[in-house]
Amino acid sequence: MGYTKSTLLELAKQNFKIIVIRLDNRSNSGYTLDNIDSVTVYNLSSFKFFEFFKFVSNYDPDITVVSGWMCLKYLAASFLLRLSSHKVVVALDGQWYGTMKQYFMQFIASSHLARFFYSHAWVCGPYQYEYGRTLRIPKNNFVFSLYSAEHKFFSYKRVHHDNSSTVLKKYRLRFIFVGRLSLVKGIDLLLDAWRIFSASNPDCELVIVGRGSYKINKNNLCNVLLYDFMQPSELIHLFASSDCFILPSVYEPWGVVVHEAAALGLPIICSRSVGASSTFLINNYNGFLIDSTPSSILNALVQFSLLSADDVSSMRYNSIALSKRITPYISAMSLASLL
Numbered sequence: 001m002g003y004t005k006s007t008l009l010e011l012a013k014q015n016f017k018i019i020v021i022r023l024d025n026r027s028n029s030g031y032t033l034d035n036i037d038s039v040t041v042y043n044l045s046s047f048k049f050f051e052f053f054k055f056v057s058n059y060d061p062d063i064t065v066v067s068g069w070m071c072l073k074y075l076a077a078s079f080l081l082r083l084s085s086h087k088v089v090v091a092l093d094g095q096w097y098g099t100m101k102q103y104f105m106q107f108i109a110s111s112h113l114a115r116f117f118y119s120h121a122w123v124c125g126p127y128q129y130e131y132g133r134t135l136r137i138p139k140n141n142f143v144f145s146l147y148s149a150e151h152k153f154f155s156y157k158r159v160h161h162d163n164s165s166t167v168l169k170k171y172r173l174r175f176i177f178v179g180r181l182s183l184v185k186g187i188d189l190l191l192d193a194w195r196i197f198s199a200s201n202p203d204c205e206l207v208i209v210g211r212g213s214y215k216i217n218k219n220n221l222c223n224v225l226l227y228d229f230m231q232p233s234e235l236i237h238l239f240a241s242s243d244c245f246i247l248p249s250v251y252e253p254w255g256v257v258v259h260e261a262a263a264l265g266l267p268i269i270c271s272r273s274v275g276a277s278s279t280f281l282i283n284n285y286n287g288f289l290i291d292s293t294p295s296s297i298l299n300a301l302v303q304f305s306l307l308s309a310d311d312v313s314s315m316r317y318n319s320i321a322l323s324k325r326i327t328p329y330i331s332a333m334s335l336a337s338l339l
Contacts, residue, residue: 181212186248
Protein backbone atom coordinates (compact mmCIF):
# COMPACT_ATOMS: atom_id res chain seq x y z
CA MET A 1 0.00 0.00 0.00
CA GLY A 2 1.02 3.65 -0.33
CA TYR A 3 1.77 4.05 3.37
CA THR A 4 4.13 1.04 3.27
CA LYS A 5 5.83 2.47 0.22
CA SER A 6 6.44 5.81 1.94
CA THR A 7 8.16 4.08 4.88
CA LEU A 8 10.33 2.02 2.53
CA LEU A 9 11.33 5.21 0.72
CA GLU A 10 12.50 6.72 4.00
CA LEU A 11 14.53 3.60 4.81
CA ALA A 12 16.08 3.72 1.34
CA LYS A 13 17.08 7.35 1.93
CA GLN A 14 19.05 6.16 4.97
CA ASN A 15 21.05 3.84 2.69
CA PHE A 16 19.35 0.63 3.77
CA LYS A 17 19.28 -2.10 1.16
CA ILE A 18 15.75 -3.52 1.12
CA ILE A 19 14.28 -6.66 -0.37
CA VAL A 20 10.50 -7.04 -0.47
CA ILE A 21 9.01 -10.49 -1.04
CA ARG A 22 5.32 -9.86 -1.51
CA LEU A 23 2.45 -12.27 -1.17
CA ASP A 24 1.37 -11.55 -4.73
CA ASN A 25 -1.25 -14.26 -5.16
CA ARG A 26 -3.44 -12.66 -2.46
CA SER A 27 -2.92 -8.99 -3.21
CA ASN A 28 -5.92 -6.79 -3.96
CA SER A 29 -3.88 -3.61 -4.08
CA GLY A 30 -3.00 -1.64 -7.16
CA TYR A 31 0.14 -0.28 -5.54
CA THR A 32 3.53 -1.33 -6.77
CA LEU A 33 6.99 -0.98 -5.24
CA ASP A 34 8.85 -1.04 -8.54
CA ASN A 35 11.40 1.58 -9.50
CA ILE A 36 12.52 2.58 -6.00
CA ASP A 37 16.25 2.97 -5.48
CA SER A 38 17.69 0.42 -3.03
CA VAL A 39 14.40 -1.59 -3.01
CA THR A 40 14.17 -4.88 -4.90
CA VAL A 41 10.78 -6.57 -5.20
CA TYR A 42 10.13 -10.29 -5.67
CA ASN A 43 6.89 -12.24 -5.89
CA LEU A 44 6.62 -15.05 -3.35
CA SER A 45 4.91 -17.24 -5.96
CA SER A 46 8.11 -17.23 -8.04
CA PHE A 47 9.92 -19.28 -5.36
CA LYS A 48 9.55 -22.97 -4.77
CA PHE A 49 9.50 -23.96 -1.11
CA PHE A 50 13.17 -24.86 -0.63
CA GLU A 51 14.37 -22.23 -3.11
CA PHE A 52 12.84 -19.63 -0.83
CA PHE A 53 14.79 -20.91 2.20
CA LYS A 54 18.03 -20.85 0.24
CA PHE A 55 17.38 -17.33 -1.00
CA VAL A 56 16.63 -15.98 2.47
CA SER A 57 19.60 -17.76 4.03
CA ASN A 58 22.04 -16.47 1.40
CA TYR A 59 20.75 -12.91 1.77
CA ASP A 60 21.49 -12.97 5.51
CA PRO A 61 19.27 -9.99 6.50
CA ASP A 62 19.95 -7.82 9.53
CA ILE A 63 16.21 -7.44 10.14
CA THR A 64 13.34 -9.44 8.69
CA VAL A 65 9.79 -8.09 8.92
CA VAL A 66 6.99 -10.63 8.49
CA SER A 67 3.51 -9.26 7.80
CA GLY A 68 1.72 -12.29 6.32
CA TRP A 69 2.60 -14.29 9.40
CA MET A 70 0.14 -17.11 8.75
CA CYS A 71 1.85 -17.90 5.44
CA LEU A 72 3.72 -21.21 5.68
CA LYS A 73 6.64 -20.04 3.55
CA TYR A 74 7.07 -16.93 5.68
CA LEU A 75 6.84 -18.92 8.92
CA ALA A 76 9.35 -21.52 7.74
CA ALA A 77 11.79 -18.78 6.68
CA SER A 78 11.31 -17.04 10.03
CA PHE A 79 12.07 -20.29 11.84
CA LEU A 80 15.23 -20.75 9.77
CA LEU A 81 16.42 -17.21 10.56
CA ARG A 82 15.66 -17.55 14.26
CA LEU A 83 17.78 -20.71 14.42
CA SER A 84 20.76 -18.52 13.61
CA SER A 85 19.62 -15.79 16.07
CA HIS A 86 18.49 -13.30 13.41
CA LYS A 87 16.06 -10.55 14.35
CA VAL A 88 12.63 -11.42 13.00
CA VAL A 89 9.92 -8.82 13.52
CA VAL A 90 6.23 -9.64 13.31
CA ALA A 91 4.12 -6.74 11.99
CA LEU A 92 0.93 -6.39 14.03
CA ASP A 93 -1.94 -4.16 12.91
CA GLY A 94 -4.75 -6.08 14.58
CA GLN A 95 -6.48 -5.72 17.92
CA TRP A 96 -7.38 -8.42 20.43
CA TYR A 97 -10.92 -9.59 19.68
CA GLY A 98 -10.80 -13.08 21.18
CA THR A 99 -11.22 -14.92 17.86
CA MET A 100 -10.36 -18.60 17.45
CA LYS A 101 -7.31 -17.66 15.40
CA GLN A 102 -6.09 -15.32 18.14
CA TYR A 103 -6.65 -17.91 20.85
CA PHE A 104 -4.67 -20.39 18.77
CA MET A 105 -1.80 -17.91 18.47
CA GLN A 106 -2.02 -17.27 22.22
CA PHE A 107 -1.74 -21.04 22.81
CA ILE A 108 1.33 -21.18 20.59
CA ALA A 109 2.83 -18.27 22.53
CA SER A 110 2.03 -19.77 25.93
CA SER A 111 3.90 -22.92 24.93
CA HIS A 112 6.92 -20.71 24.12
CA LEU A 113 6.94 -21.87 20.49
CA ALA A 114 6.45 -18.30 19.24
CA ARG A 115 10.03 -17.32 20.09
CA PHE A 116 11.19 -19.78 17.41
CA PHE A 117 9.47 -17.67 14.74
CA TYR A 118 9.95 -14.03 15.78
CA SER A 119 11.94 -11.98 18.27
CA HIS A 120 10.27 -8.55 18.06
CA ALA A 121 7.02 -6.87 17.09
CA TRP A 122 6.35 -3.73 15.06
CA VAL A 123 2.93 -2.38 15.98
CA CYS A 124 0.68 0.49 14.92
CA GLY A 125 -0.30 1.72 18.38
CA PRO A 126 -1.37 0.81 21.93
CA TYR A 127 -4.17 -1.58 20.94
CA GLN A 128 -1.73 -3.60 18.84
CA TYR A 129 0.80 -3.55 21.69
CA GLU A 130 -1.90 -5.02 23.93
CA TYR A 131 -2.46 -7.81 21.40
CA GLY A 132 1.27 -8.43 21.07
CA ARG A 133 1.64 -8.85 24.82
CA THR A 134 -0.89 -11.71 24.74
CA LEU A 135 1.59 -13.45 22.40
CA ARG A 136 4.28 -13.28 25.10
CA ILE A 137 6.48 -10.83 23.21
CA PRO A 138 8.73 -9.10 25.82
CA LYS A 139 7.68 -5.49 26.36
CA ASN A 140 11.16 -4.22 25.46
CA ASN A 141 10.97 -5.96 22.09
CA PHE A 142 8.27 -3.69 20.64
CA VAL A 143 8.62 -0.76 18.28
CA PHE A 144 5.71 1.44 17.26
CA SER A 145 4.51 3.49 14.26
CA LEU A 146 4.07 0.60 11.83
CA TYR A 147 1.83 2.60 9.48
CA SER A 148 2.05 6.23 8.45
CA ALA A 149 0.11 8.43 6.07
CA GLU A 150 2.13 9.86 3.20
CA HIS A 151 2.65 13.32 4.68
CA LYS A 152 4.13 14.80 1.52
CA PHE A 153 0.96 13.86 -0.32
CA PHE A 154 -1.68 14.28 2.40
CA SER A 155 -0.63 17.79 3.32
CA TYR A 156 -2.98 20.61 4.29
CA LYS A 157 -0.64 23.31 2.99
CA ARG A 158 0.02 21.49 -0.27
CA VAL A 159 -3.62 20.80 -1.05
CA HIS A 160 -4.97 24.21 -0.08
CA HIS A 161 -2.33 26.00 -2.13
CA ASP A 162 -3.41 24.00 -5.18
CA ASN A 163 -6.24 25.84 -6.93
CA SER A 164 -7.50 22.59 -8.43
CA SER A 165 -8.35 21.33 -4.93
CA THR A 166 -11.39 23.59 -4.72
CA VAL A 167 -14.52 21.49 -5.04
CA LEU A 168 -17.56 23.72 -4.86
CA LYS A 169 -20.20 22.94 -2.27
CA LYS A 170 -23.58 24.54 -1.83
CA TYR A 171 -24.10 23.45 1.77
CA ARG A 172 -22.90 25.05 5.01
CA LEU A 173 -21.22 21.91 6.33
CA ARG A 174 -19.92 18.89 4.46
CA PHE A 175 -19.21 15.64 6.28
CA ILE A 176 -17.21 12.96 4.48
CA PHE A 177 -17.00 9.19 4.93
CA VAL A 178 -14.27 7.25 3.10
CA GLY A 179 -14.14 3.48 3.33
CA ARG A 180 -15.49 0.15 2.23
CA LEU A 181 -19.27 0.06 2.07
CA SER A 182 -19.93 -2.71 4.56
CA LEU A 183 -21.62 -3.21 7.91
CA VAL A 184 -18.29 -3.43 9.76
CA LYS A 185 -17.59 0.17 8.72
CA GLY A 186 -20.83 1.29 10.35
CA ILE A 187 -22.20 2.73 7.11
CA ASP A 188 -25.74 1.60 7.96
CA LEU A 189 -25.50 3.25 11.39
CA LEU A 190 -24.24 6.47 9.82
CA LEU A 191 -27.13 6.59 7.37
CA ASP A 192 -29.67 5.92 10.13
CA ALA A 193 -28.25 8.89 12.05
CA TRP A 194 -28.09 11.04 8.91
CA ARG A 195 -31.78 10.57 8.13
CA ILE A 196 -32.64 12.15 11.47
CA PHE A 197 -29.92 14.81 11.36
CA SER A 198 -30.59 16.00 7.80
CA ALA A 199 -34.30 16.48 8.54
CA SER A 200 -33.46 19.37 10.87
CA ASN A 201 -30.21 20.39 9.15
CA PRO A 202 -31.03 20.76 5.44
CA ASP A 203 -27.98 23.00 4.98
CA CYS A 204 -25.56 20.11 5.65
CA GLU A 205 -24.27 17.46 3.25
CA LEU A 206 -22.82 13.95 3.58
CA VAL A 207 -20.29 12.67 1.05
CA ILE A 208 -19.68 8.92 0.89
CA VAL A 209 -16.66 7.57 -0.99
CA GLY A 210 -16.15 3.85 -1.47
CA ARG A 211 -17.48 0.60 -2.84
CA GLY A 212 -18.63 -2.61 -1.26
CA SER A 213 -21.43 -5.08 -0.67
CA TYR A 214 -23.72 -2.66 1.19
CA LYS A 215 -26.17 -1.06 -1.23
CA ILE A 216 -27.25 2.49 -0.45
CA ASN A 217 -30.76 3.55 -1.43
CA LYS A 218 -30.66 7.30 -2.04
CA ASN A 219 -34.43 7.59 -2.39
CA ASN A 220 -34.98 8.14 1.32
CA LEU A 221 -31.80 10.15 1.93
CA CYS A 222 -31.36 13.93 1.74
CA ASN A 223 -28.20 15.75 0.70
CA VAL A 224 -26.06 12.64 0.23
CA LEU A 225 -23.43 12.43 -2.52
CA LEU A 226 -22.09 9.02 -3.50
CA TYR A 227 -18.69 8.48 -5.12
CA ASP A 228 -17.05 5.24 -6.19
CA PHE A 229 -13.58 4.30 -4.97
CA MET A 230 -11.11 7.11 -5.72
CA GLN A 231 -7.38 7.17 -6.17
CA PRO A 232 -5.64 9.35 -3.54
CA SER A 233 -4.83 12.02 -6.15
CA GLU A 234 -8.58 12.53 -6.67
CA LEU A 235 -9.64 11.96 -3.09
CA ILE A 236 -7.52 14.70 -1.53
CA HIS A 237 -9.46 17.40 -3.39
CA LEU A 238 -12.74 16.11 -2.02
CA PHE A 239 -11.19 15.99 1.44
CA ALA A 240 -10.04 19.58 1.01
CA SER A 241 -13.58 20.80 0.38
CA SER A 242 -15.02 18.96 3.40
CA ASP A 243 -15.45 20.16 6.97
CA CYS A 244 -15.35 16.94 8.99
CA PHE A 245 -14.30 13.32 8.47
CA ILE A 246 -16.45 10.58 9.97
CA LEU A 247 -15.71 6.87 10.45
CA PRO A 248 -18.18 5.03 12.75
CA SER A 249 -16.71 1.54 12.27
CA VAL A 250 -17.85 -1.40 14.34
CA TYR A 251 -14.57 -3.17 13.49
CA GLU A 252 -11.43 -1.27 12.43
CA PRO A 253 -8.05 -2.65 13.58
CA TRP A 254 -6.25 0.60 12.64
CA GLY A 255 -7.51 2.83 9.80
CA VAL A 256 -4.78 4.84 8.04
CA VAL A 257 -7.52 6.99 6.50
CA VAL A 258 -7.97 8.66 9.92
CA HIS A 259 -4.31 9.71 9.82
CA GLU A 260 -4.71 10.96 6.25
CA ALA A 261 -7.75 13.03 7.19
CA ALA A 262 -5.94 14.52 10.19
CA ALA A 263 -2.91 15.41 8.06
CA LEU A 264 -5.25 17.26 5.70
CA GLY A 265 -6.58 19.30 8.61
CA LEU A 266 -10.00 17.74 9.02
CA PRO A 267 -11.76 17.51 12.37
CA ILE A 268 -12.59 13.85 13.02
CA ILE A 269 -15.58 11.91 14.29
CA CYS A 270 -14.80 8.23 14.73
CA SER A 271 -15.73 5.30 16.91
CA ARG A 272 -13.77 3.83 19.78
CA SER A 273 -13.40 0.68 17.68
CA VAL A 274 -11.06 2.48 15.28
CA GLY A 275 -7.49 1.71 16.32
CA ALA A 276 -6.08 4.95 14.91
CA SER A 277 -8.37 6.97 17.20
CA SER A 278 -5.95 6.20 20.04
CA THR A 279 -3.28 8.27 18.29
CA PHE A 280 -4.99 10.83 16.05
CA LEU A 281 -8.14 11.80 17.95
CA ILE A 282 -8.54 13.54 21.29
CA ASN A 283 -12.16 13.98 22.25
CA ASN A 284 -13.31 17.64 22.11
CA TYR A 285 -9.83 18.67 20.92
CA ASN A 286 -9.85 17.79 17.23
CA GLY A 287 -13.20 16.01 17.03
CA PHE A 288 -15.48 13.63 18.83
CA LEU A 289 -15.01 10.03 19.93
CA ILE A 290 -18.22 8.04 19.56
CA ASP A 291 -19.80 4.63 20.05
CA SER A 292 -20.90 2.66 17.01
CA THR A 293 -24.59 3.47 17.48
CA PRO A 294 -26.94 5.78 15.53
CA SER A 295 -27.65 7.85 18.64
CA SER A 296 -23.97 8.46 19.38
CA ILE A 297 -23.28 9.34 15.73
CA LEU A 298 -26.26 11.69 15.67
CA ASN A 299 -25.10 13.43 18.84
CA ALA A 300 -21.65 14.04 17.33
CA LEU A 301 -23.14 15.40 14.10
CA VAL A 302 -25.27 17.82 16.11
CA GLN A 303 -22.32 18.83 18.30
CA PHE A 304 -20.17 19.59 15.29
CA SER A 305 -22.92 21.55 13.54
CA LEU A 306 -23.18 23.85 16.57
CA LEU A 307 -19.48 24.73 16.62
CA SER A 308 -18.42 28.24 15.71
CA ALA A 309 -16.11 28.89 12.75
CA ASP A 310 -13.28 29.58 15.22
CA ASP A 311 -13.88 26.26 16.98
CA VAL A 312 -13.77 24.37 13.68
CA SER A 313 -10.59 26.22 12.72
CA SER A 314 -8.99 25.22 16.03
CA MET A 315 -9.95 21.60 15.47
CA ARG A 316 -8.36 21.71 12.03
CA TYR A 317 -5.11 23.02 13.51
CA ASN A 318 -5.22 20.39 16.26
CA SER A 319 -5.73 17.56 13.75
CA ILE A 320 -2.66 18.67 11.83
CA ALA A 321 -0.65 18.76 15.06
CA LEU A 322 -1.75 15.25 16.04
CA SER A 323 -1.04 13.90 12.56
CA LYS A 324 2.67 14.59 13.15
CA ARG A 325 2.80 11.98 15.91
CA ILE A 326 3.70 9.51 13.16
CA THR A 327 5.45 10.27 9.88
CA PRO A 328 7.08 7.97 7.32
CA TYR A 329 10.47 8.99 8.74
CA ILE A 330 9.41 8.14 12.32
CA SER A 331 8.00 4.84 11.07
CA ALA A 332 11.23 3.99 9.27
CA MET A 333 13.48 4.98 12.16
CA SER A 334 11.35 2.99 14.60
CA LEU A 335 12.21 -0.17 12.69
CA ALA A 336 15.83 0.86 12.17
CA SER A 337 16.22 1.31 15.95
CA LEU A 338 16.33 -2.49 16.25
CA LEU A 339 19.72 -2.61 14.58
